[in-house]
Amino acid sequence: MSLVRASTAPRERSIASPATIIAGLGGLYVAQSVIGGVVFTGLPAVLRQNGASLNDIAFILLTVLPWSFKFVWSPAVERYRSPRSGRRRSREVVAIVGAFAVAMIVACALIGPGALLPLTVAMMAASFASATLDIACDGHAVESLAERNRGWGNAAQVGGAYMGAAIGGGLFLVLIDHLGWQPATLVMAGVLVALGLPFLLTPDRQRAAREDRPPQSIMAALRRPEMRSGLLLVAVYVLGAKWASILISPFLIDSGLSLTALGTLNGIGITVSGLAGAFGGGWLVRRFGAFPIMSGALALTALGLAGFALAAVAGVKAPAALGALMLLGSLSFSLGVVALYSELMGRASLDQAGVDFTLFQSMDAIVSVVGWWLVSAVGDRLGFAVCFGAAAILGLAALVALPFLARRESARAREAQQGA
Incomplete structure (x- = not known):
């Protein structure tokens, strides 16, 4: 499929091979998610073990805000990272912001889990640094990866x-159990350094971009039709793929799964199935294109949600069957997200790649949070069967809308080619 670009600037050949670029980016994506895992999964468990109330734990989760609103400062990051003249500064940004993120994790180690307010401030700063790294990392990926390699780049993501x-x-959490808070947190800081080194040590002498380009800005992104249609695509896809995900764990607990069984599913099963979907998606997108894979993933998602709805109606308590549905959802989700983000990379302008891709991710985050809040608000009243059934219908509606969005983008691509 032909992809629209706002910039016609030629892409200089990077000294690094595509595999080296993807490996470096992959290390950064893992590092960002390590911070997220510490903040959103590890820390709440530690706080609860230390006697924190649920309100205290909810207070810590305010650190998600930088990820939802990172588009606000993305133009400033991109103006520095990718100036009009000279070389790109991707590695400089990663080194400076990454060092700050590591320093904040070290600060968390020194503060300890008993001092909630300073710990929250340090975690908020680490989350801000992680979100800022993501802006630079995504911009670098769009600029550095040719279209045929974007699927692998998104698989790494x-x-x-x-x-x-x-x-x-x-x-x-395992390290905390065996070593204690401070040593375990310092190990996480060391892991972040190790994950960032492959990117920092990879040579990159590409020039930033054409010198006559306009300043990077959010309004410049929103003026381009392929960006507006991309934001619509994200919203439609998220409606079909993510809204019911918050209900699955509570439903499995109500169906009789133990915390140990659910923890094993989340820790091992979801990771393995998610990785399989991610790297399988990278190969499939390269071979078949983004929209067919998105359609297949949405179909699998709707099928899994319909299965949960039927299980809720019939009162099914079979752990193996319900666990299989959960793993199917993880596989289809990661498969679809790789395809979606590969498509979105093609809609980001080389003039302001980080700004454009950050807008897409913020749309994803905002629509997801709104959906999770709505589902949580009405879930007790409507019941699991209705909620899962409605989510399956939303998935099918998104599946029906995808061909229209694909044709619309293809028509714009043809018009751009004719205009050129």
Whole structure:
């Protein structure tokens, strides 16, 4: 499929091979998710073990805000990282912001889990640094990877998220159990340094971009039709793929799964199935294109949600069957996200790649949070069967809308080619 670009600037050949670029980016994506795993999975468990109330734990989760609103400062990051003249500064940004993120994790180790307010401030700063790293990392990926390699780049992104979450939300807790808070947190800081080194040590002498380009800005992104249609695509896809995900763990607990069984599913099963979907998606997108894979993933998601709805109606308590549905959802989700983000990379302008891709991710985050809040608000009243059934219908509606969005983008691509 032909992809629209706002910039016609020629892409200089990077000294690094595509495999080296993807490996370096993958390390950064894992590192970002390690921070997320520590903040959103590991830390709440530690706080609860130390006697924190649920309100205290909810207070810590305010650290998610930088990820939802990182588009606000993305133009400033991109203006520095990718100036009009001279070389790109991707590695400089990663080195400076990454060092700050590591320093904040070290600060968390020194503060300890008993001092909630300073710990929250340090974690908020680490989350801000991680979100800022993601802006630079995504911009560098769009600029550096040719279209045929974007699927592998997105596989590294999604697979890195699963691996990082397993380290930050799983290994971190094991280390705390055996070593204590401070040594375990310092180990996480060391892991972040090790994960960032491959990117920092990879040579990159590409020039930033054409010198006559306009300044990077959010309004410049929103003026381009392929960006607006991309934001619509994200919203439609998220509606079909993510809204019911918050209900699955509570439903499995109500169906009789133990915390140990659910923890094993989340820790091992979800990680393995997510990685399989991510790297399988990278290969499939390269061979078949993004939209067919998105359609297949949405179909699998709707099928899994319909299965949960039927299980809720029939009162099914079979752990193996319900666990299989959960793993199917993880596989289809990671498969679809790789395809979605590969498509979105093609809609990001080389003039402001980090700004454009950050807008897409923020749309994903905002629609997800709104959906999770709505589902949580009405779930008790409507019941699992209705909620899962409605989510399956939303998935099918998104599946029906995808061909229209694909044709719309193809028509714009043809018009751009004719205009050129």
